[in-house]
Structure formats: structure tokens, C-alpha cells
Amino acid sequence: MTELFVPHRFCGPPSSGNGGWTAGALAALLALASDHAEPWPAVTVSLLRPPPLDVAMPVVPSDDSLQAMDGEEAVATAHVNAEEVAVVEPVPAEEARAAEASYAGHLFHPFPTCFACGTGREPGDGLRIFPGRVTDQDGAARTAATWTPDPSVAEGYRDTEGTQRATVPVTWAALDCVGGWAGDLDERLMVLARMTAQIDALPAVGEEHVVVGLARGSEGRKTRTASAIYDPDGRVVARAEHLWVAVNPADFA
Template sequence: MAERHELRIPARYNGPPDSGHGGYVSGRFAALAAPHQGATVTVTLTEPTPLDEPLTFTPGPRRSTVTHGTRLIATVAPGHAPVDPPPSVDPAAARAAAARFEGHAGHPFPTCFACGHSRTAQDGLALAPGPVDGVPDTVATPWTPAAEGIADGFPVPDELVWSALDCPGGWADDPLARPRLLSRMTAVVRRAPRAGEPCVVVARRGAVSGRLLRVDSALYDATEQLLASATATWTALVDSGTHVSNSPGKDTA
């Protein structure tokens, strides 16, 4: 039997203030599962991921699990590559969309690692997904990956790509009126962007079923070449207060 792996999610990689950022933790779990489940995996988050707490990754032949004590935090299973990523948006249109970002006021999670704008300077991705003019149900934002401890020009870690693909999906809906959390994600990184390389993230709103929202997202370089894509399911909070439930029910990614 393969050995278990212990890990922690540092506190700076938060989504809500007291739990891990969905895209970041999904990317971390996907990397651990790849030798067991394959390069394309679906991560299902069943509980908010605690920060700076010991987690246990347990590989399995059909699926791997992440636990915190006796709590099941996530499962990782073989997935299918996204087949219909949202079309590219040119950098100028992405900048114009970002100017319409509504998260500077009333953000449900203003310190979110990817799209929170109440963090200290250069701490986080500072994404600002706003509606694309003339393209329904679609948001876009520029993103220039920071070095994150590596030199400019070197590829950034996949978990940062997963992070960038995550949050714009939430802003393709209306998180100010109905906050949601990522509950399931499948991402494929064709080429990791390099630190300092200008990129554009695009997300498109899909179907809503009860508390569940389906979205597609994609990462493009400045020449509008596809670098990565994802499909995801977001689950609305039971209420807009402190109760958070990630369960995506029977939806499939």
C-alpha cells in the first residue's frame, strides 16, 4: 500500500478567512494524486480546508483522500479534460473588464488569496474579474504571475494556475448577492505561465441547479494562446453568515 503523505496549507493561502483557497488546495491535492489517479483529476472538496493544520493525503487505486483527523476534507479521482473552454479575451478587453470588478466593495471574502483586495501589497494574485463587454455571462481579468520565490521567467507552480482559474468562476455569477464556495474542480495545465508573463483569465457562467453553479474558465497568454482550462462546480452557502457547506451533492464534474 502506498504511503500516506502529511501536509499543511499555510494561512496565507486562504479563501474565506479561516479556510483554504479552493483552487489552491485543489491544485495541491491534484499534484499529490497524479501518480495514482493520472494527470487529469477531479478534486471534490467536501469540507472547508483548515489552515496551518496537519492534513493526511492517502492514495488509493480508484480515488485518493485528504483528511483532517477523522474529517474527510477532499477526494481526488480520475477526471476528464475540459472540452469547451471560454474563448479568449484580448488583453485590452480584459483590462476594461477588470475596471468593472465589483469586489472592491462588499466582497464576501475580501482577504481571499486570489481575488481579495484587502491584502497587503503583492500578497496574493489580486485578480479583478469583471464582465466582458458584449459577451454574456463572461468575466475576464489580467493576471501577471508573481515570482512566489522563483526568478522571473521560470514556470509558476500548478497550484497557482489552479488558483487563478478558480475565483473568476465565482464572479461569473453574483457572489455579492449569493456567496458560493468552490466544491469541485478539474483543471488541465497545458503550459504553466512564467513568472512575470502577462496573461488573461476568462470565466463563463454555466447552468444553475439548486445551490450548484457550473462554470468554465481558461487561462491565455498575451497572444491569446490557451495555457490552461478548468471546469468547476460552486455551491452556495447555506446562508450568508458563518455556516459554510462545500457539499456538491450528486453533481458530477
């Protein structure tokens, strides 16, 4: 039986999986099950509850989707999405690098353990993507940071030319939190509820990329954002759209 397993390294809050990494891991399983290994299709993953760490979750196929289970409870579902994923406009690497100093998470971070954006993670362990505010896109707030994938996120993967590249789950993780910080994560606690991502090429290890997030509006407890990863040549290698839901901080104490 196929299983989804989230090692503790890939946590968001201390006791649950990073939403982007978990969603990407399930998306990768769906791509393999659907004979869509490369190029990767756009996949939508809904996170129904905090993903448990170090637990083998059976993955159940249903029509054109997958569902990861923890006992009798569904943790996440994934399905291929035929719709076009929004592209966030690029930010120069110099501007993104300078913006990292103004990262709101340096002052207060709700989840410093987060694999993607946690300030409590060491280099080579977490991604340490620290997005700060940059110029707006059509009046909408944007954040950006640089990211150079470490060899540890390749997990032995090399492309046909022998280049080490980040895995699919790590690429989804890199697309995750930059969106939340472009939204209102610095004003209220939110968790990822749904993410759609399209990967054109996996980020190359050792090359500086630019990760950009875009606010797309809030309504009630819901916030929508988008994100993109650009390679050193200014090409989009991956993009995503997110739905975040505000939660009670006591539930994640």
C-alpha cells in the same frame, strides 16, 4: 506519509483554504503519485468541507484517487478525469484590463482575504485577480481580468529553459474565483464544491496573462462555471470547470 498542508497565505475566507489552491495542491500530489508530473492530466477535486489552514492533513490513496483527511473527516478527494475540459473563448488583453475597474468585489467582497481575488491582499502577496464583466459568450455571462504572476508564486520552480513559472496550486487558484464572479457570486454567497482543471503549461512569471470566466447556469443552490488562462500569445495554458454551492453567510462570519 504524504500530507496536504495549506499555509495561511493561501486562505480564501480568513480561517480556511482557498478552494482552488487547495484543490490544486491535492491534484499535484495525485499527479506525482500516478507518474503524471508533466504534462499534467485533467484532475477533478471535490471539496467536502472548508480546508483547515496550517494543518498537516494525511493523504490516503484509494484505487486511482487520493483523499485528504483532517482527523476522521475527509476534507477533499481527487481523481484523474479523462473527459475533455471546456475551453472559454479568449478576451483581448485590453478588454480584460478595462473590465477590472468594474469588478463587483470593489464594491462588496464576501472574502477580502481571498488569495486569488481578495481586495484586501497586497500586491506580491495575493494574486489580486479582479474580473469584471466583458462581452458574453453565446449569451452566457463572462468575466475577465489580467494577471501577471509574481516571482513569489514560483516558489523556486523553473522549467527546462530556466523560465520561472507559477506552481500547480497557484495556477488552480488563478482559475478558481474568476468562475465564481462569472456566476452569481455577487448576488449570493457561494463556495467551491468541485473543480476539474487541465494544465497545458504553467503561467510564466512576469508575463501578462488573461483570465476568463464563464457562467454555465444555476439550479437551486448549485452554480456551474468554467474558466481559462491565456498567455500573451493567445494560447490557452490552463482551463477549468467548477461547481459552486450557495451557503449560509453566518457559517463564514
